[in-house]
Amino acid sequence: MPEAVEIKAMSKRNYTRPSATEILLIGGEATGKTAYIQRCYNGEFIETYSPSYFEQQTDITLRTNLGDVHLAIKDIPSRNDVGLSASQTNAAIVFIDNNREGSLTEAYRRVRELLRYNRQYQFIVVNNKSDLPTAVNRNTLVSFARSLNAPLFDVSTLTLQNFDHPLLHLAKILYNREDVQITNISA
Ligand SMILES: Nc1nc2c(ncn2[C@@H]2O[C@H](COP(=O)(O)OP(=O)(O)OP(=O)(O)O)[C@@H](O)[C@H]2O)c(=O)[nH]1
Ligand SMILES: [Mg+2]
Numbered sequence: 253m254p255e256a257v258e259i260k261a262m263s264k265r266n267y268t269r270p271s272a273t274e275i276l277l278i279g280g281e282a283t284g285k286t287a288y289i290q291r292c293y294n295g296e297f298i299e300t301y302s303p304s305y306f307e308q309q310t311d312i313t314l315r316t317n318l319g320d321v322h323l324a325i326k327d328i329p330s331r332n333d334v335g336l337s338a339s340q341t342n343a344a345i346v347f348i349d350n351n352r353e354g355s356l357t358e359a360y361r362r363v364r365e366l367l368r369y370n371r372q373y374q375f376i377v378v379n380n381k382s383d384l385p386t387a388v389n390r391n392t393l394v395s396f397a398r399s400l401n402a403p404l405f406d407v408s409t410l411t412l413q414n415f416d417h418p419l420l421h422l423a424k425i426l427y428n429r430e431d432v433q434i435t436n437i438s439a
């Protein structure tokens with residue numbers, strides 16, 4: 253209804269309303285970047301691993317109690333250079349595979365690549381596949397996140413455990429408020 257739209261648009265003016273924000277998804281092979289964004293996009297869980305070959309952007313909207321947050325999420329395949337996108341963005345979600353020890357070393361490498369382009373990155377660390385047995389050393393993982401000054405979320409894209417926590421964290425940064433709540437994630 254037009255009235256409802258108008259009220260909502262007006263109430264947004266009370267806040268610093270973020271415009272579309274670009275976020276990179278980086279991390280080693282099969283850590284779940286594509287599965288995560290697909291899950292955000294339409295709820296589907298991709299079971300079969302099929303490596304990504306091209307960077308793909310997915311636009312999603314977080315509906316929150318403070319207004320809509322538009323995100324342009326760029327999924328960077330593990331086999332691609334972080335290159336051009338890295339110089340144009342300043343936030344990244346770093347994916348670790350909780351079930352594969354080597355994914356932490358790969359994450360370190362990806363982050364180093366990114367920092368070559370821009371030293372001011374805002375990082376969020378996602379320990380994905382938390383439904384599976386842990387193979388990553390917890391202390392090393394926590395140190396990794398601390399060294400980036402980044403929050404660490406244990407997430408399962410499969411079971412949806414803490415699924416929206418990384419996005420909620422982003423919304424809190426964008427609004428510079430703690431009382432943000434996500435009511436819906438849509439394409
Ligand atoms: N058990 C479990 N499996 C998951 C989870 N998230 C992703 N997977 C599986 O992990 C595999 C890898 O997923 P992708 O999302 O394609 O990996 P990626 O990080 O995009 O990998 P690249 O494209 O090579 O960079 C798929 O088989 C998914 O089903 C999870 O939370 N739990
Ligand atoms: Mg992929």
